[in-house]
Amino acid sequence: MLDIRLIREKPDFVRERLATRGGGEEAKIDIVLQIDAERRKSETELQRLQAERNRLSKEIGAKRAKKEPSDELEAQVRKIGEEIVDLTKRAGEAEEKQKNLLLEIPNLPHAKAPIGKNADANVVVRSWGEKPKLAGEVRDHVALGTNLKLFDLERAAKISGSGFICFTGAGAKLERALIQFMLDLHTREHGYREISPPFLVRRECMIGTTQLPKFEEDMYGLENGELFLAPTAEVPVTNFHREEILAIVDLPKKFVAYTPCFRREAGSAGRETRGIIRVHQFDKIELVKITTAESSYEELESLTSNAERVLQLLGLHYRVVELCTGDVGFGSAKTYDIEVWSPGQKAYLEVSSCSNFEDFQARRMNLRYKDADGKNKFAHTLNGSGLALPRLFAALIESYQQPDGSIALPEILLPYFGSAKIDKVD
RNA sequence: GGUGAGGUGGCUGAGUGGUCGAAAGCAGCGCUUUGCUAAAGCGCCGUACCUGUCAAAGGGUACCGAGGGUUCGAAUCCCUCCCUCACCGCCA
Numbered sequence: 001m002l003d004i005r006l007i008r009e010k011p012d013f014v015r016e017r018l019a020t021r022g023g024g025e026e027a028k029i030d031i032v033l034q035i036d037a038e039r040r041k042s043e044t045e046l047q048r049l050q051a052e053r054n055r056l057s058k059e060i061g062a063k064r065a066k067k068e069p070s071d072e073l074e075a076q077v078r079k080i081g082e083e084i085v086d087l088t089k090r091a092g093e094a095e096e097k098q099k100n101l102l103l104e105i106p107n108l109p110h111a112k113a114p115i116g117k118n119a120d121a122n123v124v125v126r127s128w129g130e131k132p133k134l135a136g137e138v139r140d141h142v143a144l145g146t147n148l149k150l151f152d153l154e155r156a157a158k159i160s161g162s163g164f165i166c167f168t169g170a171g172a173k174l175e176r177a178l179i180q181f182m183l184d185l186h187t188r189e190h191g192y193r194e195i196s197p198p199f200l201v202r203r204e205c206m207i208g209t210t211q212l213p214k215f216e217e218d219m220y221g222l223e224n225g226e227l228f229l230a231p232t233a234e235v236p237v238t239n240f241h242r243e244e245i246l247a248i249v250d251l252p253k254k255f256v257a258y259t260p261c262f263r264r265e266a267g268s269a270g271r272e273t274r275g276i277i278r279v280h281q282f283d284k285i286e287l288v289k290i291t292t293a294e295s296s297y298e299e300l301e302s303l304t305s306n307a308e309r310v311l312q313l314l315g316l317h318y319r320v321v322e323l324c325t326g327d328v329g330f331g332s333a334k335t336y337d338i339e340v341w342s343p344g345q346k347a348y349l350e351v352s353s354c355s356n357f358e359d360f361q362a363r364r365m366n367l368r369y370k371d372a373d374g375k376n377k378f379a380h381t382l383n384g385s386g387l388a389l390p391r392l393f394a395a396l397i398e399s400y401q402q403p404d405g406s407i408a409l410p411e412i413l414l415p416y417f418g419s420a421k422i423d424k425v426d
Numbered sequence: 427g428g429u430g431a432g433g434u435g436g437c438u439g440a441g442u443g444g445u446c447g448a449a450a451g452c453a454g455c456g457c458u459u460u461g462c463u464a465a466a467g468c469g470c471c472g473u474a475c476c477u478g479u480c481a482a483a484g485g486g487u488a489c490c491g492a493g494g495g496u497u498c499g500a501a502u503c504c505c506u507c508c509c510u511c512a513c514c515g516c517c518a
Contacts, residue, residue, distance in 0.1 A: 043476055047487040054487090057499040061444040074498040081498075245436090245473095374455085376473080 001102050001363040007032055017108040020325035022117050025105055032101050039094035046087040053080050103213055107360040109325040110334040116324030122337070127319035128312060131341055136403035140344025141394035142275040144401055145171060149425045151276065163265065163280040165390060169426045174409075175283065175389060177416035178396075179258050182285040182310055186386055190306045192256035192287060197236035199259060200227045205239040208365030210331035210357075220262045229262035233286035234383045241290060242365035245376055251369060252291035252299055256386065259284065276390040277349065283389040287354075289382040292369065296356050296380035297334070304336045304354040307386040311351075315410050316395055317341040319348060333358045336384075340391065344398040349391045354384030397422075 007014050007029060015026040056077045063070040114123045145151050150171025156164040167175045186192040206212040206228050211219060220229040230236055237255050246253070261284050276282075287306060291299050304320065311318045323335040332355035339348035359378035362368065368376045400407050406423035414420055 040476065043487085047476060050487055051485095053499080058445065060498055064444085070498080077498045374471095 001360060002105055002108070003359075003363065004032070004036060004098070004102065008036060014108065017111075018106070020109055020113075020115050021106060021328075022326045023106070028101060028105050032098065032105070035094055035098045035101065039091065039098055042087055042091040042094060046084065046091050049080055049084050049087065053077055053084065056080070100213075103207065103364070106330045107328075107333050107357065109328050109332075110356075113328065113334060114322060114324040115326075117326040118324075119327050121324035122321045122327055123324070125320050125322050125336070127317070128308065129315065129317035131317050132343060132399045134343055134399075134401065138343050139398070139401060139405070140275065141342075141398050142344075144344075144397050144405070144407065145275070147405055148407070148422055150174065150397070150422070153275070160280075163278070165276050165279055165282070170422045171393075174396075174413075174417060174422070175393060177413055177418075178389060178392065179283065179285065181413060181416045182386060183256060183258055185310065185313070186256040186285070186287065186306060190254075190256075190309070192254040192306075195233075195237050195240065195255045195257040197230075197233060197240070197257055197259065199230050199236075199262075201230045201235045201239070202227060205235050205242065205365075208239050208242055208367075209235045209361055210329075210364070211235065214330060217266045218264050220264060230259065231263045232261050232383075232385075233257040233259040233284065234288060237286060237288040238290070238361060238381050238383060239365055241379075242367055244367060246290070246367075246369040246379065248292065248369050248371055251379070252289050252295065255288045257286050257288070259286065261388075274345075276394055277345070279390060285386045285389075287384050287386040290362075290367065290379050291382070292371070293359065293377065293380055296358060296382060299380075300334065300336070300354060300356040300382055303382055303384050304338070304352075307338055307352045307354060307384050310387050310392075311338070311340055313410075313412050314392075314396060316392075316399055318351075329353070329355060331355075331357045331360045333360070338384075338387070340387075340395040342391075342395045342398055343401075344394065349395060351387040351391045351395070352385035355382060357381045357383075 002014065011029055011033060015029050018026040018029070056073050060070045060073050060077070063073070114121055116122070139147075142153075148171070149169055151165050151167045153165065156166035159166065183194060187194050200222065203212065203226055206219065211228075211231060216225075219231055222228065228235075236259075237257050240255070241253065260281055262281050265278060265280060287303055289299050289303055308318070308320065318338055318340045321337045321339060323329075323332075323337060328335045335353055335355040337350050338352040338354065340351045342349045358380050361381045362378040367379050367381070369379050371377050396409075397407050400409060402408055402421075402423075404423070406421055408421045409417055409419075411420070
């Protein structure tokens with residue numbers, strides 16, 4: 001949520017930054033300003049009347065104490081009371097309207113973000129490693145996985161419909177090994193605290209991390225829209241400290257969580273849907289940070305490199321892309337996507353999206369910290385996958401496939417997986 | 427699911443219709459005294475919003491779990507809901 005005071009004081013600046021997203025959101029600014037002016041007018045008048053009522057009520061109390069008549073004053077206050085009822089309703093409505101509108105205005109992209117309409121304008125900021133030189137026929141993860149029975153998409157569909165994965169045998173074990181490997185890496189070497197959160201989250205939390213109200217059709221809801229299946233651990237973990245005031249000495253907070261993620265993927269039918277690349281349920285390791293305004297961009301760099309480390313240790317080629325203004329997510333000011341190379345797709349697959357939301361989410365969830373001067377400030381929140389599993393799984397088996405159809409796993413997984421290769425159905 | 431107890435400021439905890447945004451204590455901050463430490467004394471010390479201003483000071487309103495109601499006036503009375511704790515039942 002943008003700060004209404006910023007909108008009030010620098011409307012041109014806000015409009016200009018929003019316009020770089022190319023979504024026409026800047027048109028909402030005039031409406032917000034108009035509602036804000038109305039709201040404040042009713043509020044000021046309301047408060048004037050309340051002050052008057054308080055004053056007269058005290059007089060009535062004083063008169064009664066002295067056993068003097070107070071009928072006239074009481075009639076006066078009764079009349080003010082009626083006006084207050086009316087104005088309270090009007091002020092309340094204006095506030096509600098303003099809040100709802102503010103919830104639908106996206107964050108301002110960072111001042112230095114590359115300007116552009118869509119993903120074509122994203123900028124590759126670095127890449128690591130090289131595309132693997134594979135001997136013989138290059139198979140994609142579906143062929144490899146089917147052959148070695150690492151997952152079973154047809155039976156998953158029998159259970160849950162299309163867009164679900166059922167890992168089996170060595171595939172299930174590899175999934176588990178990767179989870180354990182990543183959790184150990186982030187907790188032991190990168191200093192994150194492990195959280196195992198609930199997967200069902202309340203509506204307020206979904207609003208807090210910006211999945212709602214705009215993207216409700218992409219979410220799985222239960223209990224009449226009061227609970228949702230979390231589409232990412234970002235939701236439960238970032239909201240962990242919602243409505244709190246943290247001590248500055250406790251910042252940054254760094255959390256890592258392993259959870260399944262549930263997404264309807266409405267409207268993305270046919271896009272990148274082959275195999276296990278885009279599904280309704282997938283596992284993910286998520287990194288979340290809560291920090292100060294001063295340090296959030298530094299923390300974004302380190303968070304991104306913490307996620308990259310997973311690919312480096314697994315020896316997978318990837319690149320890091322900075323998203324342009326037209327491609328950054330609704331709540332984000334700045335985002336790096338980490339894209340792993342998939343030999344099977346002959347394409348880079350997004351396995352992590354590392355974002356700094358600045359105070360956009362914190363304002364929605366009223367998450368603050370007390371700064372060095374004892375003043376309460378909205379925290380800055382960040383998150384990124386570290387990493388998303390099915391795509392990592394796909395890139396891994398494709399990159400390490402052998403001419404005979406087996407998979408030679410990177411050494412670092414040995415203690416987690418228990419053997420160096422997958423060469424037969426288990 | 428049932429029964430009972432309870433939700434007041436960073437914490438503990440008073441307050442049962444009027445001058446209560448709320449006693450007191452603890453913690454925190456500042457000052458004084460003091461050889462150091464300690465202790466004592468004095469003062470300050472919630473949040474949001476509106477207004478005001480270059481900025482402030484200042485003024486005002488709201489908030490005692492949430493939402494309604496009664497009343498001239500509600501932390502206080504009434505209703506509904508939520509949450510926490512304890513015990514019972516059921517259950518992975």
